[in-house]
Amino acid sequence: MRVVLMIAALLLLATAAAAPAIDLEPVRQQLAQWGLADLAPVRQYLPQATLGLAALVFLMSVVALFPRRTPAAPAAEPAPTAPEPPRASVEAEIVHFLAMLQEKGRLVDFLMDDINAYGDAQVGAASRVVHAGCKDVLTEHFSIRPVRSEAEGSKVQVPPGYSADEYRLVGKIAGSAPFSGVLVHRGWKTDTVKLPLLLRGPDDPLPAIAPAEVEVK
Numbered sequence: 001m002r003v004v005l006m007i008a009a010l011l012l013l014a015t016a017a018a019a020p021a022i023d024l025e026p027v028r029q030q031l032a033q034w035g036l037a038d039l040a041p042v043r044q045y046l047p048q049a050t051l052g053l054a055a056l057v058f059l060m061s062v063v064a065l066f067p068r069r070t071p072a073a074p075a076a077e078p079a080p081t082a083p084e085p086p087r088a089s090v091e092a093e094i095v096h097f098l099a100m101l102q103e104k105g106r107l108v109d110f111l112m113d114d115i116n117a118y119g120d121a122q123v124g125a126a127s128r129v130v131h132a133g134c135k136d137v138l139t140e141h142f143s144i145r146p147v148r149s150e151a152e153g154s155k156v157q158v159p160p161g162y163s164a165d166e167y168r169l170v171g172k173i174a175g176s177a178p179f180s181g182v183l184v185h186r187g188w189k190t191d192t193v194k195l196p197l198l199l200r201g202p203d204d205p206l207p208a209i210a211p212a213e214v215e216v217k
Contacts, residue, residue: 092198095206097141102210105133141194147187156183 101107110130115123138144147166150156158167160177166187169179198207 089198089200092200092204092206093195095209096198097195099207099209100137100141101134103133104137105130105135107134108209142190143192144188144190147189148183150183150186152183152186154183156181
């Protein structure tokens with residue numbers, strides 16, 4: 001394209017130089033037959049017009065020699081990542097969850113007490129209260145389901161690419177998955193967690209698991 005423009009510019013320059021010598025009589029006669037004006041007033045401007053057109057084409061060819069610079073596309077900004085919760089807040093949420101187990105199931109009381117001083121009947125009765133209360137907390141804040149739906153003692157197969165946190169293989173292990181064996185424990189997993197979020201500063205003390213109860217008299 002650049003070469004074509006430069007050749008056209010040179011041809012126009014040559015035409016402009018030869019314009020005074022061009023015989024326009026045949027063209028004038030034909031225009032007179034059509035009833036159009038004579039070319040005499042126009043002929044004196046023909047070299048200048050041709051020369052101007054040649055200069056314009058020449059400038060276009062020079063501009064075409066230099067490639068246009070396109071502005072570089074702005075670099076994409078990285079997607080903002082969610083800030084990790086402060087460690088103090090995470091620890092406080094763990095303590096708060098333990099407090100819920102204590103409030104509804106008396107779990108901390110049961111675990112921290114010395115049950116050797118009680119009979120089996122007393123421990124059994126207390127464990128029922130702990131079981132019912134703690135189960136309510138788990139079902140309220142977690143969506144818990146077994147990893148395997150088969151009954152314990154059933155023959156199962158561990159698929160290839162199994163998740164290491166969902167299966168614990170025991171016994172004689174050789175080769176690669178799939179593995180066949182007996183289901184000793186179904187396992188548990190959760191799909192959703194709905195624990196309350198606690199906003200705490202790094203210097204805030206951890207909350208109490210359970211307050212001390214004082215009967216004022």
